[in-house]
Amino acid sequence: MESLLQYLDRFSELLVVSRTTHVRTWDPLTVRRALQWARYLRHIYRRFGRHGPIRTTLERRLHSQWRQEGGFGRGPVPGLANFQALGHGDVLLSLRLLENQALGDAARHYLVQQLFPGPGVPDADETLQESLARLARCGSAVHMLRFNGCRKNLNLQEDSLMKTQAELLLERLQEVGKAEAEGPARFLSSLWERLPQNNFLKVIAVALLQPPLSPRPQEESEPSIHKTPGEGSQALVHWLLGNSEVFAAFCRALPAGILTLVTSRHPALSPVYLGLLTDWGQRLHYDLQKGIWVETESQDVPWEELHNRFQSLCQAPPPLKDKVLTALETCKAQDGDFEVPGLSIWTDLLLALRSGAFRKRQVLGLSPGLSSV
Numbered sequence: 001m002e003s004l005l006q007y008l009d010r011f012s013e014l015l016v017v018s019r020t021t022h023v024r025t026w027d028p029l030t031v032r033r034a035l036q037w038a039r040y041l042r043h044i045y046r047r048f049g050r051h052g053p054i055r056t057t058l059e060r061r062l063h064s065q066w067r068q069e070g071g072f073g074r075g076p077v078p079g080l081a082n083f084q085a086l087g088h089g090d091v092l093l094s095l096r097l098l099e100n101q102a103l104g105d106a107a108r109h110y111l112v113q114q115l116f117p118g119p120g121v122p123d124a125d126e127t128l129q130e131s132l133a134r135l136a137r138c139g140s141a142v143h144m145l146r147f148n149g150c151r152k153n154l155n156l157q158e159d160s161l162m163k164t165q166a167e168l169l170l171e172r173l174q175e176v177g178k179a180e181a182e183g184p185a186r187f188l189s190s191l192w193e194r195l196p197q198n199n200f201l202k203v204i205a206v207a208l209l210q211p212p213l214s215p216r217p218q219e220e221s222e223p224s225i226h227k228t229p230g231e232g233s234q235a236l237v238h239w240l241l242g243n244s245e246v247f248a249a250f251c252r253a254l255p256a257g258i259l260t261l262v263t264s265r266h267p268a269l270s271p272v273y274l275g276l277l278t279d280w281g282q283r284l285h286y287d288l289q290k291g292i293w294v295e296t297e298s299q300d301v302p303w304e305e306l307h308n309r310f311q312s313l314c315q316a317p318p319p320l321k322d323k324v325l326t327a328l329e330t331c332k333a334q335d336g337d338f339e340v341p342g343l344s345i346w347t348d349l350l351l352a353l354r355s356g357a358f359r360k361r362q363v364l365g366l367s368p369g370l371s372s373v
Contacts, residue, residue, distance in 0.1 A: 004044070005057070011037050014034060014037070015096065018093055018096040019099075020102070021102040023104075024102040024103065025104075026104065026107045027107055028107055028110035030107065031097070031110050034093055035090050035093065035114065037089075038090035041089045042087055042088070042089060042090065044086060094114075094115065097111055156206050156258060157258075157261075159206075162202060162206045163210070166207035169203055169207050169232070171232070172187065173188075173236070174231060174232050177231060177232075184238075184239065185235070185238070197249065198253055201250050201254060204236055205254050205259075207232065207236060208236055209261055209262060209265060212233070237266050252301070256308045260312040260316050260320075263320060264317070264320050267319075267320070271323075274327050278331060280300065280301040280306055281306055281345050281349070284303060284345055286342050286345075293345055307352055310349055328349060328353075329350070
């Protein structure tokens with residue numbers, strides 16, 4: 001085991017060197033040996049991916065090496081960042097060498113031959129050029145998520161860049177989910193730490209509203225690959241539910257209409273969203289002089305926003321609308337079941353919602369006797 005751990009350290013160092021000017025001394029034999037090392041690590045990844053103790057030991061060494069090298073770009077270029085990276089070390093090495101202008105002509109020519117071997121070469125599980133294309137897509141996804149965080153989107157669903165980012169995120173989630181069960185959660189957590197959070201939350205919302213991704217041609221021809229429809233979205237839902245602070249920021253940052261659409265599409269999110277709205281409402285108190293509900297602290301959600309969010313939910317189709325009204329009636333009953341304004345925020349919310357629904361029906365010319373939401 002110790003020899004394997006040392007092997008990991010050396011290959012991680014090799015990946016770091018692959019982006020430096022030291023590669024100008026590499027000849028075709030050096031490139032061939034480096035690729036052989038990487039393919040051996042891919043074999044280790046496939047062999048021990050489901051072997052708990054060995055995988056844990058390898059993960060611990062990789063994480064230690066990653067922290068020493070500076071993590072996500074804070075310091076020297078990282079090598080093998082996690083266990084999943086063992087599965088495409090040859091791809092990462094090839095991509096770095098291709099981007100390095102210091103690589104000599106002979107070594108570069110040999111590498112290109114490995115990438116495009118031409119006809120008559122037996123097909124592997126996944127050719128190196130296909131792997132490179134996949135890795136490039138992943139890099140593009142992170143790049144777009146990172147450097148487009150300052151754009152203001154008036155309509156998230158119709159914004160073409162947001163939709164592109166969302167599609168790339170979903171595709172990446174499918175790929176890391178196929179590699180390991182905990183991959184999507186770890187990937188999302190790393191993005192949350194690295195990217196502009198407000199923009200990332202918007203991308204998540206748009207991704208949750210996208211239709212399931214279509215399988216790629218190679219996946220359609222492989223009956224052993226069974227993709228669950230919307231598995232990328234399900235990974236997002238699972239991650240949000242497992243990170244209460246992130247989900248609270250998600251609900252606070254996004255418009256009421258978007259959240260209504262998201263919770264209608266993904267019912268597992270609606271109870272948690274309603275719970276947040278309830279908590280926000282309980283923090284307001286009634287100002288007798290002003291005759292309105294006001295915030296206790298500066299970070300509290302104001303009455304107008306709380307009302308708009310409940311109003312949007314009440315305009316959703318069943319069963320979400322019914323759940324919201326039931327929750328409001330339950331809170332009202334627990335608060336004393338008052339019918340006059342100013343005593344319970346839940347009474348006042350129901351009165352305001354019913355009043356708004358009544359005025360809307362009058363404008364539409366419907367029966368004025370229908371006063372329910």
